[in-house]
Amino acid sequence: MVVTNQADVAERIRLLRAHGSLQRYHHVMVGTNSRLDELQAAILRVKLLHLDAWNRARRQHADTYTRLFHETGLAEVTRPVERPGYQHTFHLYTLRCPRRDAIAEQLRRQVIGAQVYYPLTLPQQPALVELGYRPGQLPAAQQAALEVLSLPLYPELRPEQLSLVVEKFAQAWRQTEGFDRLAKAVLP
Numbered sequence: 001m002v003v004t005n006q007a008d009v010a011e012r013i014r015l016l017r018a019h020g021s022l023q024r025y026h027h028v029m030v031g032t033n034s035r036l037d038e039l040q041a042a043i044l045r046v047k048l049l050h051l052d053a054w055n056r057a058r059r060q061h062a063d064t065y066t067r068l069f070h071e072t073g074l075a076e077v078t079r080p081v082e083r084p085g086y087q088h089t090f091h092l093y094t095l096r097c098p099r100r101d102a103i104a105e106q107l108r109r110q111v112i113g114a115q116v117y118y119p120l121t122l123p124q125q126p127a128l129v130e131l132g133y134r135p136g137q138l139p140a141a142q143q144a145a146l147e148v149l150s151l152p153l154y155p156e157l158r159p160e161q162l163s164l165v166v167e168k169f170a171q172a173w174r175q176t177e178g179f180d181r182l183a184k185a186v187l188p
Contacts, residue, residue, distance in 0.1 A: 001036070001044060055089050057155035061162055062090040065151065068166040069095075074173055078147075092117065096147040099176040104149055106172035112165055113152045121145050 002013045015022060020031035036044065066079050078096035082088045097103065100116070107114040121141040123133035135142075151165055 054155040057157075058090040058153055059088070061153055061155075061157050062088065062093050064159065064162045065093050065153075065166065068163060069169075072166060072170045074170060077173070090153055092150040093153040094148050094150045096144060097149060097173070098147060099173070100147050100149045102176040103169065103172040106175065107165075107168055110168050112168055114169075115150045116148060117150055118148065119145055 002009075004010050004013070015029055016031040017034040018031060019033060020027040020029035022028075062080065069077060069079055074097075076098055080088065080090070080094060094117070104114045104116060121138055122128050123131050123138065124142075124145075151169070152161075
């Protein structure tokens, strides 16, 4: 589903969803068959009634996460930010943090659904290898792909669940931080 208030975007999406055609069998561009079936459309129609409330809840949860992370003092953890004049819907609450994999593993052991979305940059995907990028050409993107970790975020989360996630994250952070210090002291 695409929602827009821009007529040109709406027109292009209508073309793309129906094989590039607004008039049957008259294709002005290459598109796909991306129309919803009736059951999906019926479910979506009901769910749309709740969209604004769900987005408000996600935003409130993101604010709570941000406040709780600020209170933990984990300076190396980069939290999402909103640009002035824009409202983030917080489909995901994605952090950037060193030691991501160790922290994610500890959270998973405690049944906290931390996820790594997009662990590879686009040029690292086998389907896009033909673009010709070599390792090291996109260092910022590659570093981000190594550090991103998304925490649970959905409208039905309760405040105590958000607090627990941040508490367990902070514990995992401190444990991996101690391991890093120990490894640096022991290893040459």
